[in-house]
Amino acid sequence: MRRLFAVLLAVMFVWTLPAGRALGQAAGVKVIVNGVEVSLPAPAVFSGGQVMAPISGLFEPMGAIAAYYESDRSIVVSNRVRTTLRMRLGDPTLHVNGTARPLPIAPSLQGSQVYVPAQAVFSALGAWTKFEDADRTLYVSSQIRSLTTLVVADALQVRVDATGPVQVETNVLSSPDRLVVDFLHAALRTQERELSINGAxxxxxxxxxxxxKPYVSRMVFDLAQPVEVRVTTSTTSYLVTLEVRPKGQVTSTGGPPAEPRDPSQAAAAKIMGVKFEESGQAGRLVIEGTNTMEYKVREFVYPDRLAIDIQNAVFIPIKQEFAVDGPSIVSIRAAQFTADPPITRxxxxxxxxxxxxxxxxxxxxRIEINAYTGRGHIVALDPGHGGRDPGAVGPTGLRESDAVLDIALRVRELLQRDGIRVVMVRETDATVELPDRPRLAREAGATIFVSLHANAHARTAVNGSETYYLTPQSLALAQMIQDELGIVLGIPSRGIKTANFVVLRDSGIPSVLVEAAFISHADDEAHLRDATFRQRIAQAIHKGINRFLAIYPSPVAP
Ligand SMILES: [Zn+2]
Structure with a gap:
């Protein structure tokens, strides 16, 4: 990027400082959000009935992002359902979507960290919170605020509306047939109840x-016949939809009733093996058995994974493990999880x-796995320079305009594989004027804008990656992309920065500018010539964009 347009703002941002993390956990109060212990950059403390905790990373397991703006000493926390909380250092007031309410303690700056009263802020996001003095831990969970049921044709739809992310576990049991759905780490805000359905x-x-401790909210479906269940998680809210329908078209009416069965005496099912059939974004996992299986499907995070436990089942191959390495699935493994009782996992x-x-x-x-895409989003990719303007040129003659075009095309490929729509500001070596770039993206309906550049410095010893943003809504995108670049590139991560670049101004959508490496640095230039390295950059940008899309609301209803 040419520095001519760079006017550094007097805006500074305090973000995660990994140093001191271990110290923080040893000395302070633990914070567990939706079952995940938050890695705090500095210790949380309990004072005046509130846990004061640093904002970095605090709200991510609740699906929310916090940012601090030094310019007006304000703190903004926002989530997927467009709850926006605003606070200011030294002011005990919380603005929830513009409505003021008192805070028990004002946010404050301790060293380089911004602290907020954690229970009050989580509660404003709709979460349940409790501080346990015994283990000096603040527990925070999503809450389920409503359950609605609807029978359409032969399917039962259950819509579960939560105040934050929930993990779903489905458990199909027989004798009698029933389906148990657990929402892990979710507190039930509605009253316990019983609903007559008599359909599907x-x-x-x-x-x-x-x-x-930990919270589990449970729904038990009493069944008239075996069913199949589809679990769908909304990309734009915290809504989980369960669709339950009779299995296949054949009903089990007629014939003698099934023998009641004592599970402890039933012969164990034999699982002959597991195979995976790739299709589209993901595919189908098939578990071959000899009998009808009782099973449980659970979701886990960090890393995201599904675990299928088959009860009373012996895994004949003993162990199977294979890489899928597809766009959505890394690998699959199957083994005897416990011998007594026999459970195959x-x-x-x-x-x-x-x-x-x-x-x-x-x-x-059969477990059909479908992509969880940033539906409704259109990502604009802007390879910098091009045509008359080659951008910076490396010591051995590599042109910035060529390197970033190749990277952008790779990012496009990865996003399109996820089913995400992409618009390119240029896809050839064409000249595009700077003010036209955000305009073209806007006209194409882009919902996020990512400009790609390679950096240059008069001091040729300078190298590494950095990402620029200008507007508050762009900060999280910049941070997520830069985090990923920092992890995979093996060159210094110079962090996120603000700059008044033309392409980042007033676009109205999250907009960032990635400087992937310094083309003026001999080693970085050599890396940029390497297709493997350019692919790594593309993968990191792709992953950062996906992380962002999972949290940032789509402007279009799904
Ligand atoms: Zn550039």
Whole structure:
């Protein structure tokens, strides 16, 4: 990027400082959000009935992002359902979508960290919180605020609306047939109740707070016949939809009733093996067995994965493990998890959260895995320079305009594989004027804008990657992309910075400018000539964009 346009703002941003993390955990209060212990950059402290905690990374397991703006000493926390919280250092007031309410303690600056009263802020996001003095831990969970059911044609739809991310575990049991759906780390805000359904193979649903510490909210579906269930997680809200329908088209009416069965005496099912059929963004996992299987599907995070536990089942191959390395799935492994009782466990390691549909027939368990895409988003990629303007030129003659075009095309390929729409500001060595770049993106309906550059410095010893942003809504995108670049490139991460670049001004959408490496640095230039390195840059940008799309609301309804 040419520095002519760079006017550094008097805006500074305080972000995660990994140093001191270990110290913080040893000395301070622990914070566990939706089952995940937050890595705090400095210790959280308990004072005046509140846990004061640094904002860095604090809200991410609740699906929210916090930012601090030194220019007006303000703190902004926002989530996927467009709750925006604003606070200011030294002022005990919280603005929730513009409405003021008092805070028990004002946010403050301690060293380089911004501290906020954690329970009050999490509560404003709709979360349940409790500080346990015994283990000096603040527990925070998403809450389920409503359950609505609807029978359409032969399917039962259950919409579960939560105040934050929830993990879903489905458990299909027989004798009698029932489906148990657990929402892990989710507190039930609605009253326990029982609903008559009498449709789609379901006679009734019972809901209850099944467990506390950690919270598990449970729905039990009493079934008139075997069913299959599809679990869909919305990309734009914290809505989980369960679709339950009779298995296949054949009903089990007629014939003698099934023998009641004592599970402890039933012969164990044999699992003959596991295979994966790739299709589209993901594919289908098939578990081959000899009997009808009782199974449980659970979602885990860090890394995202699905675990399928098959009860009373012996895994004949003993162990199976294979890499998929597809756009959405990393690998699959299957093994005997416990011998007594015999449980077979199959784990699918995902590249990110996915939707899934489980069905069973003819001794086979099928798990259809579907991409969880940034539907509704259109990503604009802007390879810098081009045509008359080659940008910076490296010591051995590599042109910035050529290197960044190649990287942008690779990012496009990766995003399109996820089903995300992409617009290119240029896809050839064309001249595009600077003010035209955001305008072209806007006209194409872009919802985020990513400009790609290679840096240059008069001091040729300077190298590494950095990402620029200008508007508050662009900060999280810059941070997420830069985090990924820092992890994979093996060159210094120079962090995120603000600059008044033309392409970052007033676009109205999250807009960032990535300086992937210094083309003026001999080694960085050599890296940029290497297709493997350019692919790594593209993968990091792709991953950062995907992380952002998972949190930032799509402007279009799904
Ligand atoms: Zn440039």
């Amino acid at each position: 193979g379901v006679t009734r649903i019972r809901t209850a707070q099944f467990q506390i 199959v784990v699918v390691i995902l590249k990110r959260k996915m939707n899934y549909l489980v069905s069973q027939s003819d001794g086979r368990l």
